[in-house]
Amino acid sequence: MSLLELEQVESFYGASQALFGVSLDVKEGEVVALMGRNGMGKTTTIRTIFGLVRARSGSIRFLGQEIAGQRAHRIARLGLGLVPEGRRCFPNLTVAENLAVAARAGTWTQGRVFDLFPRLSERRDQYASTLSGGEQQMLAIGRALTTNPRLLVLDEATEGLAPVIRRDIWEALGKLKAAGQSILVVDKTLSELLPVADRCFVLEKGATVFAGPPAGLTPDLQDRYLGV
């Protein structure tokens, strides 16, 4: 079953068009990657899904229901959990408090987050502002999980993090997948996505130009769309 479906979505910042036809879908239990070079519209796509940028045309369905045009807090309540770019934990709250603020009943409890990220458990009473970048990302993921989302959405899962931390994050995403969690993840590193992502979509100038398994991204397509 499709959890999330975008069809020919277009959106604007003021008069300036940013999305020209984004189509993608995520099925239950899948890990789907959204890729593309800088400025191609990945973050705008995420913001449009969450109602933070308005879709001017096209459709966005979550669990079969049209959500384009709905308010951001309603969309979140339907079961979409966002780990935004830049992490955005509450700096003056502790790790445990950050995990408590958005929590909703479900299988993802604080204890289960601590099992997934033992580093957070050791730092549960530390202020979020004192965490490393990688730990803040783990906290941001943990916080989104405690809302017990049907679909977890990560914008730039590992950008700017040290290789060893990136590995920890991908390992955690692999465990989430094994536990049946559906995930949409924005990332640029194909080699890291390959073992985890079932399918990927590539954006070029605000439009979907590739859809398929990551292994389908031939060196030629990688050259053309990912600029490696």
Ligand code: ATP
């Ligand atoms: P990156 O990997 O650098 O984050 P991206 O693929 O996420 O890139 P977007 O941030 O979605 O790309 O940007 C898509 C287009 O929209 C770009 O041309 C960008 O300049 C433009 N854009 C993004 N945010 C705004 C904004 N707040 N106001 C106006 N234009 C914007």
